[in-house]
Amino acid sequence: MELTEARQKFIEAWGKLGSEWGINRTMAQVHALLLISPEALTTEEIMESLSISRGNANMTVRDLINWGLVEKQHKPGERKEYFFADKDVWNIARQVAKERRKRELDPVIKILDELSKVQGDAKDPAFKTFNKSVTDINKLAKNVDKTLETMIKADENWFWGSVLKIFK
Amino acid sequence: MELTEARQKFIEAWGKLGSEWGINRTMAQVHALLLISPEALTTEEIMESLSISRGNANMTVRDLINWGLVEKQHKPGERKEYFFADKDVWNIARQVAKERRKRELDPVIKILDELSKVQGDAKDPAFKTFNKSVTDINKLAKNVDKTLETMIKADENWFWGSVLKIFK
DNA sequence: ATAAACTTTCATTATATTTTGAAAGTTCGA
DNA sequence: TCGAACTTTCAAAATATAATGAAAGTTTAT
Numbered sequence: 026m027e028l029t030e031a032r033q034k035f036i037e038a039w040g041k042l043g044s045e046w047g048i049n050r051t052m053a054q055v056h057a058l059l060l061i062s063p064e065a066l067t068t069e070e071i072m073e074s075l076s077i078s079r080g081n082a083n084m085t086v087r088d089l090i091n092w093g094l095v096e097k098q099h100k101p102g103e104r105k106e107y108f109f110a111d112k113d114v115w116n117i118a119r120q121v122a123k124e125r126r127k128r129e130l131d132p133v134i135k136i137l138d139e140l141s142k143v144q145g146d147a148k149d150p151a152f153k154t155f156n157k158s159v160t161d162i163n164k165l166a167k168n169v170d171k172t173l174e175t176m177i178k179a180d181e182n183w184f185w186g187s188v189l190k191i192f193k
Numbered sequence: 194m195e196l197t198e199a200r201q202k203f204i205e206a207w208g209k210l211g212s213e214w215g216i217n218r219t220m221a222q223v224h225a226l227l228l229i230s231p232e233a234l235t236t237e238e239i240m241e242s243l244s245i246s247r248g249n250a251n252m253t254v255r256d257l258i259n260w261g262l263v264e265k266q267h268k269p270g271e272r273k274e275y276f277f278a279d280k281d282v283w284n285i286a287r288q289v290a291k292e293r294r295k296r297e298l299d300p301v302i303k304i305l306d307e308l309s310k311v312q313g314d315a316k317d318p319a320f321k322t323f324n325k326s327v328t329d330i331n332k333l334a335k336n337v338d339k340t341l342e343t344m345i346k347a348d349e350n351w352f353w354g355s356v357l358k359i360f361k
Numbered sequence: 362a363t364a365a366a367c368t369t370t371c372a373t374t375a376t377a378t379t380t381t382g383a384a385a386g387t388t389c390g391a
Numbered sequence: 392t393c394g395a396a397c398t399t400t401c402a403a404a405a406t407a408t409a410a411t412g413a414a415a416g417t418t419t420a421t
Contacts, residue, residue, distance in 0.1 A: 028320055031311040035327060038304045045297050047215045049409075060326045063318035068368080078411045083369060104366055104419075112322070114329040129213050136206045143199040150231035152196055154280070158228045159203060161282040217379075236398080246381045251399060272389075272396055 032061055036075070051077060055085045056094055056110060065098040065107035093120045119177050126173045134170060137163040200229055204243070219245060223253045224262055224278060233266040233275035261288045287345050294341045302338060305331040 026034075036057040043053025058074055059066060066074075072082045086108050089095035094117060098107040111117060140159045145152035194202075204225040211221025226242055227234060234242075240250045254276050257263035262285060266275040279285060308327045313320035 026307070026311050028311065028313050028317075028323060031308050031327075032319075032323055034304065035308055035323070038301055042297060042301050045215050047213050051409075061319075061323040063322040079368085080370075080412065081410050084410090087369090106368080112326060114326070114333050118333060129210060133206055133210050136202065139194070140199050140203055143194050143196065145196050149196075151200075151229075154231040155196060155200055155203070155229040158280060158282070159199075161280075165282050165286060219379075247398090248382065248400075249380050252380095255399090274398080 035061060049085070049088070051075070051081060052085050052088055055082070056089055059089075059095060059108060059110035060112060062109070065109035067105050067107055069105075071108070092124050122173050123177045126170065126177070130166065130170055130173070134163070134166050137166060203229060217253070217256070219243070219249060220253050220256055223250070224257055227257075227263060227276060227278035228280060230277070233277035235273050235275055237273075239276070260292050290341050291345045294338065294345075298334065298338055298341070302331070302334050305334060 036054050039057035039060075040050045040054040043056075044050040054075055055071055058071065068079065068082050068086065071077070071086065072079055075082075077085075086095060089108075089110075090097065095108050095110050098109055100107060111120075137159060141156075141163050143156070143159075145156065147153065204222050207225035207228075208218045208222040211224075212218040222243055223239055226239065236247065236250050236254065239245070239254065240247055243250075245253075254263060257276075257278070258265065263276050263278050266277055268275060279288075305327060309324075309331050311324070311327075313324065315321065
């Protein structure tokens with residue numbers, strides 16, 4: 026396989042994985058493209074490479090910037106904006122963990138906390154079952170939350186060193 | 194808040210979280226409903242509770258069974274099928290991890306392995322960048338894979354005991 | 362102040378995903 | 392073997408999500 030084809034495959038695979046995990050396919054593809062691009066790219070180049078419209082390219086890049094995965098770059102003497110992705114995979118993983126925690130896990134924990142407080146008849150099976158599930162999920166969610174927090178704060182060596190060693 | 198409203202909120206929240214993570218909203222809602230139901234339910238009851246069609250209820254329940262999250266139950270003397278969800282949150286988490294690994298992570302690792310083998314000019318920045326990203330992501334993916342495998346095999350105490358302790 | 366170069370917006374269009382429900386299929390007891 | 396009770400299928404419809412591109416907005420140099 027040659028580089029051009031391989032790059033294409035990588036972009037496709039990253040896009041597919043993203044969409045399976047609730048991330049816009051195009052956003053994942055733009056990210057993939059920037060990941061394998063040695064130089065920062067313009068909106069124009071992104072549009073061209075992925076055959077997408079200007080509007081789409083613009084919004085997608087903006088989203089990636091909001092996710093903390095991509096940054097703007099300005100070249101001296103040029104009006105155009107260039108974009109490049111952080112190439113450090115560990116940073117990327119942490120950044121994604123951070124954003125999804127904030128956007129999705131935190132709100133769910135808030136709701137679970139409320140639902141945990143609901144009072145009811147301890148003899149009622151409907152209440153007992155509801156309460157057990159909510160309480161258990163709440164505990165799990167909080168543990169995941171703590172784990173993510175630690176991961177987000179930790180540096181790479183700490184993580185691979187202390188944690189993965191355990192998982193052999 | 195009273196139980197009926199709380200149950201509703203839980204189903205909604207679970208559905209929303211599911212859809213944000215690439216799991217069909219209805220599937221997550223049916224799962225939530227079964228989770229908080231002390232007794233196994235019929236298709237009819239699921240349709241009624243969630244206001245969904247027979248076809249949708251049927252397919253969704255089948256999917257949940259394929260995911261290993263729900264089981265059929267037969268009551269003596271009755272033709273109808275009853276469905277109930279495993280209530281053990283740790284099992285649920287493991288089951289989801291197992292299925293998604295098989296369906297999504299494994300195929301991606303296969304592609305990354307291929308892409309890692311692509312040869313190119315070591316002086317070419319395009320090749321160097323491509324190669325670094327692919328190699329790094331491959332390593333991360335394999336570590337995640339190993340971690341999931343260990344988690345899937347492990348029992349609950351082992352997990353909360355040895356791992357979460359580290360995360361304080 | 363103007364115009365060229367560039368970026369952003371958003372109503373419309375296109376695509377992808379999900380749901381419906383009637384028909385077909387299956388199972389079981391009489 | 393029949394038919395009632397129940398389950399499954401799947402083409403069509405509905406809904407939700409994403410993309411387009413022309414117009415509006417912004418910035419900068421002159």
